Amino acid sequence: MSELSRNFFLDLDRCDELASFRDEFHLPEDLIYLDGNSLGAMPLSAKQRAIDVVEREWGQDLITSWNKNNWFHLAEKLGDKIARLIGVGLGEVMACDATGINLYKLLAMALDMRPDRKVIVMEGSNFPTDNYTAQGLIKHLDRGHQIRFAEKDDILTAITDDVAVVSLTQVHYKTGHLLDMEEITNKAHEVGALVIWDLCHSAGALAVDLNNCNADFALGCGYKYLNGGPGAPAFIFVARRHQGKAMQPLTGWWGHAAPFAFEKDYRPADNIQQTLTGTQPILSLAVLECGLEIFERADMAKIREKSMNLCDYFIGLVEEHCEEYGLSLATTRHREERGSQVSFQHEKGFAIMQALIASKVVGDFRAPDIIRFGFTPLYTRYVDVWDAVICLKNIMENELWRKPEYNQLTAVT
Numbered sequence: 187m188s189e190l191s192r193n194f195f196l197d198l199d200r201c202d203e204l205a206s207f208r209d210e211f212h213l214p215e216d217l218i219y220l221d222g223n224s225l226g227a228m229p230l231s232a233k234q235r236a237i238d239v240v241e242r243e244w245g246q247d248l249i250t251s252w253n254k255n256n257w258f259h260l261a262e263k264l265g266d267k268i269a270r271l272i273g274v275g276l277g278e279v280m281a282c283d284a285t286g287i288n289l290y291k292l293l294a295m296a297l298d299m300r301p302d303r304k305v306i307v308m309e310g311s312n313f314p315t316d317n318y319t320a321q322g323l324i325k326h327l328d329r330g331h332q333i334r335f336a337e338k339d340d341i342l343t344a345i346t347d348d349v350a351v352v353s354l355t356q357v358h359y360k361t362g363h364l365l366d367m368e369e370i371t372n373k374a375h376e377v378g379a380l381v382i383w384d385l386c387h388s389a390g391a392l393a394v395d396l397n398n399c400n401a402d403f404a405l406g407c408g409y410k411y412l413n414g415g416p417g418a419p420a421f422i423f424v425a426r427r428h429q430g431k432a433m434q435p436l437t438g439w440w441g442h443a444a445p446f447a448f449e450k451d452y453r454p455a456d457n458i459q460q461t462l463t464g465t466q467p468i469l470s471l472a473v474l475e476c477g478l479e480i481f482e483r484a485d486m487a488k489i490r491e492k493s494m495n496l497c498d499y500f501i502g503l504v505e506e507h508c509e510e511y512g513l514s515l516a517t518t519r520h521r522e523e524r525g526s527q528v529s530f531q532h533e534k535g536f537a538i539m540q541a542l543i544a545s546k547v548v549g550d551f552r553a554p555d556i557i558r559f560g561f562t563p564l565y566t567r568y569v570d571v572w573d574a575v576i577c578l579k580n581i582m583e584n585e586l587w588r589k590p591e592y593n594q595l596t597a598v599t
C-alpha cells in the first residue's frame with residue numbers, strides 16, 4: 187500500500203456511487219465518525235419527522251392518529267421495509283421493542299416448539315445481553331434447560347441431536363467475525379434444531395438472506411446500521427411457516443387475534459402480529475422510518491462492496507503506518523468473513539481511543555483491550571479512512587495516549 191496517498195482516497199470518493207448518500211445525514215463538521223455500528227448517524231429528515239409527529243400527529247390529531255396517521259400499523263409497515271434488507275417476505279417482520287426483549291420472545295417460542303430437548307447453543311463471547319436473556323428465561327422456565335457455549339470454530343460440533351435451538355449473532359460485536367449462516371442453519375436443521383439469528387451487526391451492513399438459508403427466527407437492532415436513533419425499536423422475524431405455531435410469552439393485547447374485541451382470554455394472532463405485546467413507541471418508530479427510507483434507495487450489494495473496501499484499506503494503512511506500535515489485528519483479513527468493522531488489540535486501547543475521540547476520530551473501546559472502528563458506507567468516505575489512520579499514527583508516534591485525561595474511565599465506553 188506504500189504508494190497510496192490522501193489523493194488516492196479523494197479519487198475513490200469521486201468515483202463512489204454511494205457518495206451522495208452522505209448528504210442525507212447530519213454529521214458534525216470535522217468529525218470522522220467510525221461508530222455507526224454502535225449508534226448510527228442522524229438522517230437529516232429525522233428532525234422534521236419528529237417535529238411533525240409531535241406537533242401535528244400528536245398535538246393536533248391526538249387519538250385519531252391511530253387510524254388517520256396509521257400509528258396502529260406502523261410497526262408492521264416498518265417491518266416490511268426491514269424485510270428486504272434481511273432477505274425475507276412481507277408480513278414476516280415487526281419493528282418493535284428492544285433487541286433483548288425480542289430475543290426473549292423468540293427463545294421461548296423456539297423452546298416450546300422443541301419440548302423434548304433441553305440444550306441451547308450460544309457463543310459465550312457474544313454481546314452479553316443475549317446470554318443474560320437466555321439465562322433469565324431458563325431460570326424462569328425452570329424446566330432443566332441449559333446453555334452449551336461454543337466459540338466460532340466449534341459451533342458446528344456443538345450442534346448435536348439434543349439441541350433445541352441454536353441462537354447466534356451473525357457478526358461478532360468485538361471481532362467483526364461473520365458466521366456462515368447457511369452452513370450453521372443447515373447443520374441445525376439436520377439434527378432437528380431451530381435457529382435464531384441476531385442481526386444487530388448485520389442488518390444494513392451487509393445483505394442478509396434469511397429465507398434463502400431457511401432460517402427460523404431472527405432479530406436485530408434499529409439504532410446501529412439502520413440509523414434509527416438512540417434506543418430505536420428493534421425488529422423481530424418469524425418465518426411464515428412458524429407463525430401461529432407457538433406462543434410467545436409476553437402475551438399482551440397487541441398480539442391478540444382481535445385486540446379491539448377486548449376478549450377476556452388471550453388468543454394469539456396467527457401471523458406476525460403475534461410477536462407484539464403492547465403499545466409501541468410511536469415517536470421512535472416514526473424516526474426509525476427515516477433511516478429505513480434511505481435504505482430503500484440504496485443497493486445493498488454496493489454497500490457491501492464499499493464496506494469491504496473501507497475495511498481493507500483501513501487494515502492496510504494501519505499496518506503500514508502504525509506497524510511499530512503494537513496494535514494487533516483482532517479482525518480477520520478475509521473480507522468475506524467479516525462484517526463492517528475492524529478491531530485492533532492494544533493494552534492501552536482505552537486511552538488510545540480517548541485520544542482519538544479528542545482528535546475527532548470517533549470509534550469505541552470494548553474491554554479489556556479492543557479498539558473498534560465501524561464503517562458505514564452510506565456516510566463514511568474513503569478519505570476518512572486515510573485521515574483516521576494518520577490521526578492514529580500521530581497519537582501512537584507521540585504517545586499522546588499517556589495524557590492523564592485519556593486514562594480516566596467513563597461510564598459508557
Ligand SMILES: *Cc1c(COP(=O)(O)O)cnc(C)c1O
Pocket residue numbers: 284285286287312313315316355359384386387407420
Ligand atoms: C447492540 C446489541 C444488542 C443491544 O441490545 P438492546 O436490547 O438494544 O440493549 C444486543 N445484542 C447484540 C449482539 C448487540 O450487538
